[in-house]
Amino acid sequence: MTRPRLGIDTATPLLALALWWPADARTVRVSERVGRDLGARLVPAVAAFLEAHGVAVEDLAGIGVGVGPGSYTGARVGVAFALGVARARTLRVVGGDSAAARAAAAVPDGGAGWVAMETRRATALVSRWSRTGDLVVRLEELGARPFAELPPDAMTSLDVAPDAARHARAVDEHGAQAPRVRYG
Numbered sequence: 209m210t211r212p213r214l215g216i217d218t219a220t221p222l223l224a225l226a227l228w229w230p231a232d233a234r235t236v237r238v239s240e241r242v243g244r245d246l247g248a249r250l251v252p253a254v255a256a257f258l259e260a261h262g263v264a265v266e267d268l269a270g271i272g273v274g275v276g277p278g279s280y281t282g283a284r285v286g287v288a289f290a291l292g293v294a295r296a297r298t299l300r301v302v303g304g305d306s307a308a309a310r311a312a313a314a315v316p317d318g319g320a321g322w323v324a325m326e327t328r329r330a331t332a333l334v335s336r337w338s339r340t341g342d343l344v345v346r347l348e349e350l351g352a353r354p355f356a357e358l359p360p361d362a363m364t365s366l367d368v369a370p371d372a373a374r375h376a377r378a379v380d381e382h383g384a385q386a387p388r389v390r391y392g
Contacts, residue, residue, distance in 0.1 A: 211269035212261075215376030216254070217369070218246055218286030219278030219306035220326055225257045226372035230380060236261055239369030246285055254289075270299050272375030274306035277333050278325040302378045309370035311337035311344045314361075320347060322362035330355045334362050342374075 215226035294301035324332035
């Protein structure tokens with residue numbers, strides 16, 4: 209069996225994790241609301257997730273991690289974790305777009321919709337996306353808006369965890385890249 213790839217996204221208040229096995233295209237996902245407790249909950253959450261699926265860190269072939277936009281501190285925590293584990297185990301690590309990962313989870317297949325990425329002080333970066341299967345395309349960027357001014361489907365997207373499986377699949381698609389956190 210091929211070695212799984214781990215996907216992590218910490219750029220939103222929802223910690224999103226995924227494992228992807230390319231040989232049989234099997235994917236497992238989990239997400240949980242962590243808010244400001246990310247630093248204390250990330251390591252135990254990843255350990256429990258890997259254990260629940262019979263995967264040891266040594267079994268991983270690479271890590272894909274969301275780099276934002278979104279919470280700058282959250283994205284930095286996720287990237288630092290991914291880089292630390294990857295360097296300790298000589299794994300490939302790749303950074304991915306957290307807004308595209310949220311669009312992949314929030315926008316219906318064959319449709320389009322607004323997606324919001326929380327920033328700070330009840331504001332979000334808002335963009336419109338289309339999705340066909342795994343392909344998500346940014347159609348329009350509104351920029352930062354207060355929550356009170358978000359389109360209804362963008363407000364709904366705030367409760368949707370980014371699809372961390374996109375980051376796990378990117379390990380094979382993009383080769384090794386040093387992730388750079390981006391905010392705003």
